[in-house]
Amino acid sequence: MMISYRYYNRMMKNDSRTLRPLLDRLFRLSAADAWLGDLTPTQMAALDYLSRANRFSRAPSQVADFLGATRGTVSQTLKTLERKGLVAEHKSKEDKRRIRYDITSSGQTALNGVSQLGSALAELDADQQQALITGLHALLHQLVQTRGSRPFGLCRDCRYHDPSTPQGAFCRLLEVRLEAGEAAQICHEQIAAA
Amino acid sequence: MMISYRYYNRMMKNDSRTLRPLLDRLFRLSAADAWLGDLTPTQMAALDYLSRANRFSRAPSQVADFLGATRGTVSQTLKTLERKGLVAEHKSKEDKRRIRYDITSSGQTALNGVSQLGSALAELDADQQQALITGLHALLHQLVQTRGSRPFGLCRDCRYHDPSTPQGAFCRLLEVRLEAGEAAQICHEQIAAA
């Protein structure tokens, strides 16, 4: 079937003008209700990331990379979270430029709110939920691809992850032994296995 | 099959903690690239809404309702867009409290940028694209439901829309005749047909 260039263009523009506003409104409406725990949406997003990232991926630069923000912005956000006692500074001894932010138990608690978005999702059919999550992941993967940003996948899905050495799980990139549970965390360095 | 309350809770929490960050990151990464036309993401969202809403739905309150923001915030945003020449004020003569913001041709042009999100979407399979859009619409519908906010659907899908009177299309709620193309616009008053 022949499709004219004009029609193709109209389709593209239509998609572009459909998805963005849709995603945008979903985000804004859910964000409008998310101001509960005296955290802003940005602070919540940073805190959530810190709760899921491994110890090699909790520096300001890496949070900025994940959120698509600048280091300066993230630096301020993390300082605020620290003032509120939700994260704790941890200065590196190997490289004195590096700072790591670890989530505190108080920070973990702050994440436990129920989002309206989650409730709305639960109302959908099980297979529609699955299709939606899968589709969003695929979309994010593509977006990461075009932007050239890092995927921030799980450690265990990495090409450098070795689940079974005599000493336990191991990262062949950083050449360190992995603690229990770390394989299931987000890593800044992750590159998907072949 | 028996499902324990504890397990049910973990599922819920898991969904809530899966979708929110996913949607959040998608939004942030796409927003980070959307600063091209010297418009902020919020300004872009307001402008996009104004380009798609009918003449009964372009007041600050209604924009605020659509975006899930307060009237005060939106008031400022619209003033900024007006200073930039992308929208034009239009004071009502019937009700002197009302102001309507119409998009200008310059504003239309500003919307024509290609979003990275649209490009990413185009990379997906056709049926996956469809499933994603459909799923997001369903999710938004549910969210609107639980929030008790208005759906902001199209005029032609409304229970008060009459497509064929002797004088042409007609709105039985506001009791006005509809101009050409208005049936395809967003309406603040829209209530889905039965």
Added chain:
DNA sequence: ATTAATAGTAGCGATTCGCTATAATTGCAA
């Protein structure tokens, strides 16, 4: 005529954000 509700705005304080320095530290190369 008085009161209540509605629509838009101004101003406050905190935060976000891109941007441009700046300081501290590290790594590499001559």
Added chain:
DNA sequence: TTGCAATTATAGCGAATCGCTACTATTAAT
């Protein structure tokens, strides 16, 4: 070893966002 470039985090600027609390103007209700 010395010196310079790259990296990391931060400070400060200006604009914008945002919830909030007045406040004005206008309209509707009693």
